[in-house]
Amino acid sequence: MLRVGIVGCGNIFTMHATSVAHLDNATLVGVCDIKKDRADAAAAKYGVPAYYDYTQLITPEKIDVVHVCVPHYMHPVISRYALEHGVHVLCEKPMSIDYADGEANVKLAAEKGLQYGIIFQCRYNDTSRLIRENLDNGRLGKIISVRSTLTWYRPDDYYALSDWKGTWDKEGGGVIIDQAIHSLDLANWFIGSRPVEVQASIANRAHSIMKVEDTAEGFIRYANGATLSFWAMNNYGCDEPIEIRLLCENGKAVMSYDDACITFNDGTQLTVSQEPDGIHYDGGKDYWGFRHIRQIEAFYQAVEQGVEPAISGREALKIQKLICAIYESGKTGQPVKLGE
Template sequence: MEEQVFRTAIVGCGNIFPMHAIPVMKEAHANLVAVCDTKPDRVQSACDRFGCKGYTDFEEMLNCEKPDVVHICTPHFLHAPFACLAMEHGCHVLTEKPMAIRLEDAQNMLDTAERTGKTLGVIFQNRYNAGSQLIRECLDRGELGQIRAARMILTWDRSPEYYSKSDWKGTWDKEGGGVLIDQAIHTLDLMRWLIGKPVTGVQVSLANRTHPDILVEDTAEGRISFEGGVYGVFYVMNHYCEDEPVRLELNCTHGKAVMQGPRAEVKLDNGRVYQADNDPRQMFEYGDVKQYWGTSHVKQVHNFYEHLAGKAPLYITAQDAFLTQKMICALYEHGRKNFSRETV
């Protein structure tokens, strides 16, 4: 039987674009027909590389190409309006994280998907990492028992040039925040997903310690409370000297699970030890980008198209991604009340 192939378009040809374009080109159910970006040089470069049509106006692309699927790789503040516009034009949508920068916009995305009957997906590719999958399986089998608490540490480096070269990074109205919504959101999503219980409260302190030219936080520490007395604590910052592997630990009644980057080790109280790491044979060459971005993008993109083709359930639903968005928005609502900008 002939495979169903979806006409695919990608909006946003910046840094994250290859993480979607390469998997789409390798996907049996997808045919990349067009790309869009407000910067003509980016459009031309993408068209030359992937042999597709190019546009600088998103709605024009929707009207002319009538794609079945749109991938959204734009600045954060455009995720929600572009997703809703695409769904209104009859497209399924797979958007980069975060869903939006405001909770009401994310809710509007869910409402639009329900009204139009279109599938909405949100990229949280780190759930597909080998370490994440190992811990999930151990929890589901009951080997780790119940989660008591979690802790997460992220110490990365984002230079002043990282922000000065961007026309949207480091702003509340376009990025929606700093280290929390951009760098730490993936691992905070893993924490929430693995704990698997509703968030009941948050506490957080936000500060800008070393980036005087941006408006948002470069440091955050806090505590997230979950139903049943489980809690997670975190410390995240993007002014270290280099990007260290993110560390996530789950302290459980029957053992402990530790992730560093994509690698995980599960030590049970009965002496059994499990380990997992991403298979280097599954790596793709994405070009001049941070390789850790794309290790598992291809897996989530494939699942999205398998779902559209009726072959698999959607592994990460928009409703589940919304719970992470709700948690991130709650952290900002609490933290911005006493936001510190005393840079040193």
């Protein structure tokens, strides 16, 4: 039985705590938040002790695994603390704001022989899996181009109510690092090659209260010849379904919200619709999807078996490198070349 602690009892906490409660091989033993009322409420709900300082919870005497569910700038700090103190880490996306901080923790985890995972739960959606399987088995053939669009609604209030969102120092950006990171990760994962050049633009077009970008578009070339065109904004009037389209040698694939459809060049089709898993996540939001539990379960299995999880820190560095290059290109107005 793995003993689990969760640091950060805000919005995303419910996805982690509910998942732990439904898994047989783990038990929640403590929760932590610097906001005492949040820690106390979470502790009362799950019948575990509350901590207000993460160093009091993260010790191998108390826990085997810590889930890091705090603002972005604290991700590498708390992850590093846990790894230094012999505790496995499952951290919410993004692994860090700066690439170097994520890379340092990947090295540290390897030195310590600990597992370090980063949450990208959308890779566990049935829709993503259908496409990944048909790339892996060769039926779709080589990817030529991928297109990803995200048009969501995040009003000024969304930023006004948070003490870290919408800031460069604490969130690390806006629509790219927070919302579009999932669809960009899926596109990057499908392409499965090394990005070699990133051209992007970023702008704040509609928000007065925050200074980070609410709009971004870009074009990415990959070593295998594939390209990724993306467009992301959170200044639209509602949350429209995220859409990812793949143009491949042998057909086209489209993912839109809970549905995916592959149409092969011979006209045959494969489709899947994401079914609810029957678990109630109190306060969970539809647009997060409900697949945290699959990734958390897979992470715990990796810990038990002493093997690197599928979405390890090392794997997450790939999307981290891309996100950082998008910001660099967006801020400088210049293309960014990426090496090995």
